[in-house]
Amino acid sequence: MGNFIVELENVSKGFPGVKALDHVSLQLRAGEVLALLGENGAGKSTLMKILSGVYTMDEGTMKIFGEMVTEMNPVAAQELGIAIIHQELNMCDHLTVAQNIFLGREVTKKGILSDAEMNQKASEILSSLSMDIDPDTVLGDLSVSKQQMVEIAKALSTNARILIMDEPTSALTSQEIDELFTIINRLKNEGCGIVYISHRLEELQHIVDRVMILRDGQYITSMDFKDTSIQEVIAHMVGREITEKFPRVNRSVGRKIFEVQHLNAGKLVKDISFSLYEGEIVGIAGLMGAGRTETTRAIFGADAKESGTIIIDGEVVEINQPIDAINAGIVLAPENRKKDGLCTKLSIKDNIALPNLDMMVNPLGIVNTKKEEEMTVKAIKNLDIRLANSDVDAESLSGGNQQKVVVGKWLARNSRVVIFDEPTRGIDVGSKVEIYNIMNALKSQGIGVIFVSSEMPEILGISDRILVMADGRITKELDIEEATQDSILAYATQFDKKIHHDIA
Amino acid sequence: MGNKDLGKKMLKVFSKRGMGQVITASVGLVVLVVVFGILNPNFFSSRNVSNLLRQIAPIILIGIGQSYVLITGNIDLSIGSVVGMSCMISATLMTKGMSPWLAVGFTYVAALAMGILNGQLVSKAKLPPFIATLGTMTIARGIAQIVNNNYNTDSIGAGAEGFRELFYYGKTAGLFNTIWIALGLWLVFNFILSKTRTGRHIYAVGSNAHAAHLSGVNIAQTVTKAYLVSAVCAATVGLIMTAISGMGTMDAGTTYELYAVAASVIGGVSTLGGQGILLGTIVGASIWGVLQNGLQFAGAPVAIRNIVIGVIVIISVLLDIVLRANNRKNKKGKAAA
């Protein structure tokens, strides 16, 4: 192994009310993949944003390829050969794929843009990554996972020597993840240094050489991956042993409380029928784009339905708007927290109170602030949301803590059915268990839980019954006893025999 | 302990939406008042004070309306035209012999219709609010011109004296009625915004309409409500205009929508939505009114007046931004220490 190509020493960074990084050091060698691990809010993204010049550090030093760097910004980082794939998508929706890939370093001839050449080059890069994307399509027309792949292509196209990937796989399909790992291994062999951030610890074995762990903004330890175990990593991350990864609660299944019949809504929700019984968790598995999110949105009234019936406790309910669903006792924690989950400019308190105002207003619509406060305090405590006080903006929370708020705001209600869409996406192990516990608690109270997830282990670990979706249809209903990763995957790939529209 | 509690309470007040800017602006207002007080010995005469307050009242009213709309993340450019339309409709009806109070009723109905149109265009038809209300701005001005056949109306006559007293010339408890009207509406709308479900929804929609929708908020209804408040405020100002001049003027209220934005923003309401309080709107409107009054007395030509006002609009918002950044730095210092 070669010399260090990145040396961060004693880096500190504070945000209002939070010390995000406290004297953290990090070294990266050429040709190695370093996994940067830690709970939500540990400071991983912040550290990488400092390395790539998005944030400036409050104190500390930075050496790149042995040279001291004092002024770092996105342009300087690019020139130094540092590329970063951010945790959140950072693309221009109105520009084409090629325009996005070459943004900031456009190819020009005598000052005139050479779009043909850029399209050509983009096409080469995309196909070298086995991505079937037309470089001339407008980015906003692609699915989230395709957009994520474009972002990866963009980072790779800079021929960076130092590559940072902040949760690149959270929006990818398993096939895309495989391709990404192939690429990572190739780059590693070519001598790139890669920092890899992920909460999916099972991925690490395929690519990682070394792990480094942060907790609460502090450096905990780093070690060679082969000398450690996932169990040990988790222990370092949370500072305690996590004994049971998927706590399962057994409860006798009661009567049928919820039923969907022949639901149709757009091309990703076709003839969906299923039922839900008191005290059970139904998992919905499937590949990206299978239509799970769309199904949940259609049930909840967030998108228009074409046809279908929804029955609660034996009674048909008319749901045209989310408020109809909420009143009928159905609630949804959506998958995209920034876009659909949170009012980021409002306080945590406002966010938690928002869907529950009906429970704290008098007939004139006046809000009882005492009840509001009580509810907030309770939710913060139950979910262990870490914040300065409940009046800070939701924006300032780390990704994982934001997710907890999205889930938390629904728990104060006495709902009949709670739908979780990817509730653990981008959440650390400790918090994941907390969310599983919440689902179990709801189940114990006799509430029906629908749990959409792309992660097989948790679907298998938590659900009592699993619906598998592909191409907008339910292709199979599996009892937990008969479900395995293989059987789920088999049904999840049972596509309609039609050309995929993205390719056409 | 009581002390600590107080401190905590104070901290909460300060960290409230846009409170920082309200405080900065209030300090600015005090400075302005002091400066003008020194420049012009008449400034603090009870006559000028009550006069000044009456001049500020309409700005507060349109400011309230614009603030509501801005907080939902939209804008209402039609305010000035709705003022003109209301002025012309009420005056035309009165000159045609309708009882003033009935005319007032009709005026509010017309303004509310305009508010609903705005709300529906923005929230249902999904027009960009700038465009939708640019359109209704022109339409409402057209209506103002058409109701009396492209002429200002004649005098609304002696039968409307009571109306004129109520909206402008009369006093109650030593203060002009106009001030009471502004204060009354402010109290009502401030209460709605800060204490009721509708208010919460308005903030939520402005912060993130998607998230609000998924939390069961009816976006279209909420946005329409905000435009209705704006229309009610504009109509009230239109009626005040009729009362002031005792006739209908087609141009009444021209560019008031911009004053309204200025008052709101100087008072800390964000044009991006989700942020601001009506207390700030009062301060912003007062700064605007004091400037107009004070500069006129100071004998400043309109040119200078324009430049000073422009500079103050910019500086007031700039100051807020700088202070906020500093605040952050200070906190950082503390956190690091």
Added chain:
Amino acid sequence: MGNKDLGKKMLKVFSKRGMGQVITASVGLVVLVVVFGILNPNFFSSRNVSNLLRQIAPIILIGIGQSYVLITGNIDLSIGSVVGMSCMISATLMTKGMSPWLAVGFTYVAALAMGILNGQLVSKAKLPPFIATLGTMTIARGIAQIVNNNYNTDSIGAGAEGFRELFYYGKTAGLFNTIWIALGLWLVFNFILSKTRTGRHIYAVGSNAHAAHLSGVNIAQTVTKAYLVSAVCAATVGLIMTAISGMGTMDAGTTYELYAVAASVIGGVSTLGGQGILLGTIVGASIWGVLQNGLQFAGAPVAIRNIVIGVIVIISVLLDIVLRANNRKNKKGKAAA
């Protein structure tokens, strides 16, 4: 195969940013022209056509400026005042005996300074663009008033005949110079926007400023460039105003910023940034100009004209939204089939 390629190419052109709206708007323009042509036999007279084109030219110019700024996701409310400022500065200098061409130079310098101020306030000081340019709008109007001591200027005199010819009264190749100026600037700015790195960055900043920043785009510089283009266009219109009346008028350009927004938006430029092409701005400006001209000939009173214009602004954007939604449905349908 050639056929297929062509079809594909056409499809791409159509799916280009805002192209749909440009086509819708063009159809609307044709309809308007036909209607006015039937209503008024004079409409197609060569006199009226060349006149009309000259009336549209300044709207195209301010439309270009506003489009640039809108595409970066900002807005420029100071356009009208910069027109007035440029008109007064150039005229004052000429009446004071300066050579017209030197005066033109000074005017552009002053306008550029205003553009830089706008750009810096928005991109560096991070003021909301609506507020920043509301401030500079008042300031620039104040400057327009102050340069000649609150007077409109005297006649710029016989020495400026050449200047007046060049900017307004002269013809080249059968078309008024004003039209050539608008066309020339349009070609330059259209080239910059569609073919250069600066143009690409302008779209990127408007689409997602954060992402653009992370890709190494200098946001402050890009936004400032857009405001500079807006200032250059406004200054040119100001000079045209001076040439038209042969004197400086302090009110010149009042509310032009709103015409500019209307022209841009009717032509498919999004007020939310990232979207639009300058071809649309020409169509939008033409619709605006044809309406003003045609409605006068139709003998429509101002009131009706306002209402018609307001309705057209709303309908044109509404149409685009409806068409786009339909389009999406069709696409979905096709994909499902």
Added chain:
Amino acid sequence: NDTGSTNAGEPAGQATAEESFKVYLITMDQMDQHWVTVDAGAKQAAEELGNISYTWLAPDVKDDAKQIESINNAIAGGAQAILLAANGPNAVTSALREAENEGIKIIYVDSPADFPAVQTLATDNEAAGKTAGMEMLAALEAQGITEGKIGIVNVNASTSSVVARENGFRAAFEGTAFELLQTQYGEGDAARSQDIAANYITEGVVGIFGANEGSTVGAGNAIKEAGGGVVGVGFDKSDTILQLISEGQLLATMAQNPDVMGYEGMKTAVKALKGETIADELVDTGVSVIDKSSL
């Protein structure tokens, strides 16, 4: 209810020669040269008379409500006399009543309101408009033109003085075969007025009337560009208008005497404050028809 008054003016008749008077001039706005000239006249008189604290209060735009605010401000500022150019005849009456209750002397300059005052020094706008019409009619008839369309470029429909001018102008054509077209409003903006006038010319008008300075400049320039053939008559006297007349593009302009309004108005105010009797209730400050021959 004048309880709030502290600095109200002294009742008339009590003033001595030594006393300093507080006089305000309130115009419609501050934009036109016209108002600046009124101000200059008033200022000159104030200097000549001495011992006068004189202030010009002008709203930033023509607006009834803003003019009323200015009157209120003058009252609050301790005015003893107000020289007022009323935006409209009715709008300001209530505010003026309050002023009268405070013992303030009111003198109208340029445009009176429907409220009794010490004196009105003004142009009879309707008569002046009629004169303009007669001038145009005479010029047309001299060319042998007895019918055709005539365009009117006005400011807006809400300023009474320009509306009166237009009414007078239209009255001059009563009984003739000329067709007076729908009035177009250019907000006094020279460029906008010029577009309007150019469109009129395309429509084939034989004459164009401009109701104020900006409208007249626009009309004159449009006629100039069309190469004449249209009779242009306007209002107000500015350098550009005079030049257009000397070039023969405009036939004539109705020039008022704003300096006289200001100067004499101030003198009247002081006289009234000193308790002297004012003989004339109405002083026509006159219009002079300026055409090529009178230049």
